[in-house]
Amino acid sequence: MSGIVVVFDFDKTIVDCDSDNWVIDELGFTDLFNDLLPTMPWNSLMDKMMMELHSQGITIEDIVKVLHRIPIHPRIIPALKTVHALGCDMRIVSDANLFFIETILNHLGIMEYFSEINTNSGYVNEEGRLRIMPYHDFNKASHGCNNLCPPNMCKGMIIDRIQDSISTEDAKRFIYLGDGAGDYCPSLRLKDRDFMMPRKNFPVWDLISKDPLLLKAEIHGWSDGEELEQVLLHLINTNLMDKNSQFNSSDCKLQILSVSASEALPKVLSVRP
Numbered sequence: 001m002s003g004i005v006v007v008f009d010f011d012k013t014i015v016d017c018d019s020d021n022w023v024i025d026e027l028g029f030t031d032l033f034n035d036l037l038p039t040m041p042w043n044s045l046m047d048k049m050m051m052e053l054h055s056q057g058i059t060i061e062d063i064v065k066v067l068h069r070i071p072i073h074p075r076i077i078p079a080l081k082t083v084h085a086l087g088c089d090m091r092i093v094s095d096a097n098l099f100f101i102e103t104i105l106n107h108l109g110i111m112e113y114f115s116e117i118n119t120n121s122g123y124v125n126e127e128g129r130l131r132i133m134p135y136h137d138f139n140k141a142s143h144g145c146n147n148l149c150p151p152n153m154c155k156g157m158i159i160d161r162i163q164d165s166i167s168t169e170d171a172k173r174f175i176y177l178g179d180g181a182g183d184y185c186p187s188l189r190l191k192d193r194d195f196m197m198p199r200k201n202f203p204v205w206d207l208i209s210k211d212p213l214l215l216k217a218e219i220h221g222w223s224d225g226e227e228l229e230q231v232l233l234h235l236i237n238t239n240l241m242d243k244n245s246q247f248n249s250s251d252c253k254l255q256i257l258s259v260s261a262s263e264a265l266p267k268v269l270s271v272r273p
């Protein structure tokens with residue numbers, strides 16, 4: 001293991017849209033979704049919409065077919081493959097649901113890269129209807145976080161748990177990637193040795209930009225899959241070399257910047273002692 005934990009949001013980070021919206025829109029239920037959204041939390045509405053789809057004859061196979069053609073930037077899968085090959089511990093923290101995420105990751109052949117998927121539960125019940133249930137059962141008790149987290153999930157609490165589960169001797173460094181308002185809370189939990197990668201001009205970017213000093217972690221923005229790959233591999237390679245070589249970090253940065261992201265891996269590995 002590299003000593004680096006990379007935590008990915010899913011929607012608009014790994015895939016290039018919101019998987020909930022993608023399914024609703026592609027199956028033609030956008031108007032109903034928009035009508036009901038002011039009346040209940042998003043996650044509860046998704047469960048209700050799945051009931052609606054089921055009652056109108058949409059099958060699980062129909063939903064799976066739609067998920068299989070979800071848009072993804074062409075550099076994302078190569079980037080994830082490289083991160084995995086470099087020995088990083090890869091995890092997902094997402095407010096989508098397990099059924100959508102597993103269906104997509106299995107289809108893309110990258111499911112086994114991830115050691116953990118933290119998300120809302122999603123399963124097919126005995127009637128063949130998809131049920132989507134909150135990660136945090138807010139009907140029992142609130143999670144109590146006020147950092148713009150939806151009632152069903154505080155991603156900051158999940159990051160706390162992951163940090164606590166890793167022994168302090170390992171001194172793992174976290175890299176967190178996300179786009180949404182729900183990714184702001186975890187960005188506040190990162191330590192000064194960690195890195196936050198907000199998607200530029202998306203809600204988490206706007207929130208961080210209001211007062212970047214609230215974050216202890218170093219901030220590195222990205223705008224699309226290509227830049228995500230470049231920035232993420234640069235951070236990982238720099239930190240692998242910080243740990244393993246006698247060079248100072250500015251030397252390393254210069255060396256890594258001199259090669260393009262797609263060629264970086266073998267060259268960077270070759271200068272490790």
Ligand SMILES: [Mg+2]
Nearest residue numbers: 009011012180
């Ligand atoms: Mg997202």
Ligand SMILES: [Zn+2]
Nearest residue numbers: 145149154185
């Ligand atoms: Zn929170």
